[in-house]
Amino acid sequence: MTSHASNLEARLALAEAVAREGGAMALDYFKRRETLVIETKRDPQDVVSIADREVENLIRGRFNEAYPDDGVLGEEYGLEAGTSGFTWVVDPIDGTSPFINGMPNWCISIALLHEGVPVVGVICAPCHDELYAAALGLGATLNGKTLRLDPTRTIRNSVTGIGSNNYVTPAFVGKMVESLLAAGGNFIRNGSGALMLAYVAAGRLVGYYEPYMHAWDCLAGYCLVKEAGGWYQSFPTEGEGLTKGAPVLAAAPGAIKDLRQVAGL
Known part of the structure; x- marks a missing residue:
């Protein structure tokens, strides 16, 4: 195994753990969403709550602690540049509108960029108990099961x-x-x-x-x-x-x- 692949495996493992932790925090907020103060951003359909901000703060903190030289870009708090060549890209709750309206279609999204290429991708969907994870050259999984696309599926026989x-x-x-x-x-x-x-x-x-x-x-x-x-x-x-x-x-x-x-x- 090359050192680069090993490095990605370590970062992938961290991203999975952080996504699960952030997902648990977000799910707790989701279960008491009626207590959240909802704010608008660009328009009434573009909303944010303390849940988004606290989950992003948690994720940023974990990455800053483990890889202090990595950059972090998050939806709520913008870009914190790094020096390692790696940048984490985070959406603490993608699907805030479904989230605040009591629908399960939301997730925590964590990517890692290296030289402009997404080399790690982790998406946690807490309401569905699903964790999607991938790293460059290491394949993709859903709850540990390998994902491989069927080449016979087209827009005419799929959605x-x-x-x-x-x-x-x-x-x-x-x-x-x-x-x-x-x-x-x-x-x-x-x-x-x-x-x-x-x-x-x-x-x-x-x-x-x-x-x-x-x-x-x-x-x-x-x-x-x-x-x-x-x-x-x-x-x-x-x-x-x-x-x-x-x-x-x-x-x-x-x-x-x-x-x-x-x-x-």
């Missing part, structure tokens, strides 16, 4: 996940849905892009497309999909690109061509 937000126009969203349906596909949207990317890695969805998404929402899922044998559209991770949004597309082998056409990528 595609889609996402939308107010960064794109209603007309654009309508067009992408129309294009997918016209190509023979069908879709779902569950309120958590990170969780739907994990579902792509697990073969539950054949692909996921969202025209504007942030790094903390997609990079963990990207690593999972890649290690399960799928493909993803590269995300701009250099400079200011890491903190801004971009189109996100991931697909199983049999859906890549069709979904790239649907997305225009």
Whole structure:
């Protein structure tokens, strides 16, 4: 085993443990969500609570303690640059809207970047008791079971996940849905892009497309999909690109061509 692979295994193990710990904290808040004070950010659909902030603080603290030279980027507290060449990218609760409304479709998403590439991806879905984990060259798993995508699945015999937000126009969203349906596909949207990317890695969805998404929402899922044998559209991770949004597309082998056409990528 190379030292780099060993290094990734250690960081993957830490990410799994931290995701479980953060997931337990978030689940505790979820069970008493009626006590949470909900704040809005960009608009009434873009919400945050103390649960998001406390889970991110926990995760940041664990990574700072174990790898003080690593950078950390989180949705709630931004980028803390590091010197090691590694940067953790964290969404403490992806799917805050389902979370505060009592639906189980939310997760903790943790990715690790090295030289601009997502090399670790861990997604914890506490309500479903599921932990998705992957590292570059080490494969992807769901609760310890290896994930491998079926190349015979296409948009016509499977379901595609889609996402939308107010960064794109209603007309654009309508067009992408129309294009997918016209190509023979069908879709779902569950309120958590990170969780739907994990579902792509697990073969539950054949692909996921969202025209504007942030790094903390997609990079963990990207690593999972890649290690399960799928493909993803590269995300701009250099400079200011890491903190801004971009189109996100991931697909199983049999859906890549069709979904790239649907997305225009």
